[in-house]
Amino acid sequence: MKPEADLINKVISLCKRRGFVFQSSEIYGGLKSCYDFGPLGVELKRNIAQAWWRDMVQSRSNIYGIDAGILMHPKVWKASGHLDNFSDPLVDCFNCRERFRADKAPRFAPGTLVTAQIRTKNNKSEEKTIPVGECGYVCPHCNSTNLSPERLFHGMFRTAIGSLDPLNELMENYSEGMNKDSFREFLTSHIEKSAIYLRPETAQAMFVQFLNVQQTMAAKVPFGIAQQGKSFRNEIVVEHFIFRSCEFEQMEMEFFCEPGSQLEWLEYWKQERLRWHQQFANHKDHYRFREHARDELAHYSDRCFDIEYLYPWGWDELEGIASRTDFDLKQHSQASGSKLTYFDPHKVNPETGKAGWRYTPYVVEPAAGLTRTFLCYLLDAYKEEASVDAEGGSKQRTVLKLHPTLAPIKAAIFPLVKKDGQPEMAEKIAAELRQTGLAVVYDDNQSIGKRYAKHDEVGTPYALTIDSESLRDQQVTIRDRDTTQQRRVPIAEALGVVQQLHS
Ligand code: ATP
Secondary structure (H helix, E strand, C coil): CCCCCCHHHHHHHHHHHCCCEEECCHHHCCCCCCEEECHHHHHHHHHHHHHHHHHHHHCCCCEEECCCCCECCHHHHHHHCHHHHCEEEEEEECCCCCEEEHHHCCECCCCCEEEEEEECCCCCEEEEEEECCCCCECCCCCCCCCECCCEEEECCCEEECCCCCHHHHHHHHCCCCCCHHHHHHHHHHHHHHCEEEECCCCHHHHHHCHHHHHHHCCCCCCEEEEEEEEEECCCCCCECHHHECCEEEEEEEEEEECCCCHHHHHHHHHHHHHHHHHHCCCCHHHEEEEECCHHHCCCCCCEEEEEEEEECCEEEEEEEEEECCCHHHHHHHHHHCCCCCEEEEEEECCCCCCEEEEECCEEEEEEEEHHHHHHHHHHHHEEEEEEECCCCCEEEEEEECCCCCCCCCCEEEEECCCCCCHHHHHHHHHHHHHHCCCCEEECCCCCHHHHHHHHHHCCCCEEEEECCCHHHHCEEEEEECCCCCEEEEEHHHHHHHHHHHHC
8 A cells, every 4th residue: 555645744753853863954944955863863774774784794705895985086986987977967947946857757758738837927827738848758846848958967076185275276377368168167177186076876986996805805706895885966856855865875785796697696686685675664565676678777787676665755766776797897997907807717718718717797786775765664664553541542643663673772661650769670670681782761751651652653662661569579561562562571571572672
């Protein structure tokens, strides 16, 4: 079943209310499309990242992790094609004055009639039926066909490195009387001299460090290099909260394999990645594959799939899994002069028929967004359901049914009242659990009902309550987030239930 359209607003509101995600620089009015992860958000994000790292790196013998810098030599981006091609086609709508990406706009055959909200002279809007133009798309905001031509907008953030201020150098070399064109050329040549870029993806470091990793780890093909980290894209359209932002985090792996074996590995990684996403989800049917059509494929790719998620606005990308052939290693070999190849002494060279084969490995790349995965799990976990209050009356509760592995807090420990030794006993139990490495909190704010409600909303799987009897009989009440069922059990048993979350 498709999630309700309003779900995204409910999740955004919960994120702010409960300390998952805040608008960046909020006290200054906020910075568009930039977000800060709050105390619970950072735990959830780390838990997702850790689950990926464990599954992709630590549980496999042939995948090696790295953590490369965000700034890289500008030649990396020239060789990878990003400097010349990392642009999106930008279009302005003259009707509603919004900007959009032509490649993401709704497509129609030229001449198809569409209904649009057209602005009139007195700034009102009126519904009109109009034909789609030659470009084959309309404005995604108002359906208008009154659009600017497409122009390419570069997606990388540029900055400068070095102790010299590029502006000083410009001032020194500036000569009056330059016309517009020569002035632009003058500016570009000076700025580009010291320009470096914030990485728009984490992948390139794994190609550039291919030889270092292969040699230091004596890695044998097939093997992979993985990393997680920040990426930056000057997106034209930032949308749907953290779904598309200018600063985000990725979890990528480059899997180097023998030429000819890439499509088998592509199938393997497709299944592995789908399994990974679904294992923590309540709605497994909200995930699917979408194969890229031939005309959508990058020129170097021989096949590519997206794992799509059913967001409140419909199916959209969550992760890309691409077979990238030997393009990246060849490009960097050519541009750097380093031989990014692999020698297998046990294989026969298919061209010469002789023992020993040196080749450029092919690459399969599962590329996931960490911040986008974070959003998917929140959307997947958010639930409003009927419940009963302390007096047995019916009420509505909001609960985040997060998988316990991902939950920011594994258990909340409550004293029923703030006296009679109950807080001390609750603190002691919390400390004991903390020592085993579990993220637990002690909470004595507000009524017990409100504490349950708060921890349901942040997805805490268990609540342990100490009452006046607990000191005497060493028993506590353990409440299950999903069923809301409460059981009075010996402390050791309650600790055991929570500690099972370690596995
Ligand atoms: P899209 O089509 O949504 O722009 P993409 O195909 O450009 O994404 P990739 O370059 O394949 O994305 O990046 C891999 C993953 O990184 C994406 O599947 C997504 O999860 C994440 N990602 C890419 N761009 C952004 C962004 N601006 N904000 C958040 N996550 C992003």
